[in-house]
Amino acid sequence: MLHATGIYKSYGTLAILKGVDLHVAKGEIVSLVGASGAGKSTLLHIIGTLDRPDKGTVVINGTPIDKLNARQLSAFRNAHIGFVFQFHHLLPEFTALENVCIPAFIKRVSKREAEHRASELLELLGVSHRKGHKPGELSGGEQQRVAVARALVNNPAIVLADEPSGNLDSENAAALHQLFVELRNQLNQTFVVVTHNEELANMADRTVHIKDGMIESHQG
Ligand SMILES: Nc1ncnc2c1ncn2[C@@H]1O[C@H](COP(=O)(O)OP(=O)(O)OP(=O)(O)O)[C@@H](O)[C@H]1O
Numbered sequence: 470m471l472h473a474t475g476i477y478k479s480y481g482t483l484a485i486l487k488g489v490d491l492h493v494a495k496g497e498i499v500s501l502v503g504a505s506g507a508g509k510s511t512l513l514h515i516i517g518t519l520d521r522p523d524k525g526t527v528v529i530n531g532t533p534i535d536k537l538n539a540r541q542l543s544a545f546r547n548a549h550i551g552f553v554f555q556f557h558h559l560l561p562e563f564t565a566l567e568n569v570c571i572p573a574f575i576k577r578v579s580k581r582e583a584e585h586r587a588s589e590l591l592e593l594l595g596v597s598h599r600k601g602h603k604p605g606e607l608s609g610g611e612q613q614r615v616a617v618a619r620a621l622v623n624n625p626a627i628v629l630a631d632e633p634s635g636n637l638d639s640e641n642a643a644a645l646h647q648l649f650v651e652l653r654n655q656l657n658q659t660f661v662v663v664t665h666n667e668e669l670a671n672m673a674d675r676t677v678h679i680k681d682g683m684i685e686s687h688q689g
């Protein structure tokens with residue numbers, strides 16, 4: 470599903486990633502851990518095509534992404550990659566349902582089809598009773614579940630999450646982690662999750678540690 474090979478990234482003279490290899494199979498949940506500043510978000514952005522490596526290749530679902538131009542890249546990203554961030558980044562003026570539909574609209578899916586899929590996901594995530602609410606009218610856990618639904622609406626090859634539970638209390642954090650496992654079990658969804666939360670790291674199939682610009686893998 471994902472092959473990142475020999476990834477290097479520096480900021481000026483500061484070498485952050487020094488030959489990272491990360492391979493993730495379909496339906497696998499991989500957690501990415503490491504000290505603050507180790508390069509976790511940097512790696513996630515490179516995998517997510519939001520940033521380019523100085524050297525190395527990223528292949529997602531058989532597509533080498535360095536071959537794509539800027540326009541192809543944003544279309545590819547919208548269609549194949551779902552993002553969940555620490556802060557949900559939902560649009561405040563739109564309802565939960567509309568927020569979930571937006572990536573589908575960008576992909577030019579019809580309104581009817583997008584709303585159908587979005588409603589299904591909100592149901593699956595247990596927030597369908599709040600689909601007419603705007604983000605400000607939702608709890609933190611509900612907002613994060615809506616953000617997960619938005620990440621899933623285009624059936625992405627891979628969901629990338631950067632400290633998705635960092636902003637939640639322990640109960641909601643545990644529920645979100647359980648949700649990732651259920652989505653993997655039900656939809657065979659693939660996840661790479663950056664987390665400081667040991668519980669979440671332990672729920673993953675595999676934990677990848679970033680240290681000194683390199684990674685080491687352990688079966689979870
Ligand atoms: N645009 C940039 N310009 C210069 N340095 C940067 C830039 N982005 C990140 N860095 C540096 O690269 C290092 C890695 O940053 P990154 O955000 O990947 O860390 P992280 O592992 O996600 O840390 P955290 O757990 O605190 O989120 C940090 O030392 C950071 O200061």
Ligand SMILES: [Mg+2]
Nearest residue numbers: 509510511631
């Ligand atoms: Mg980070």
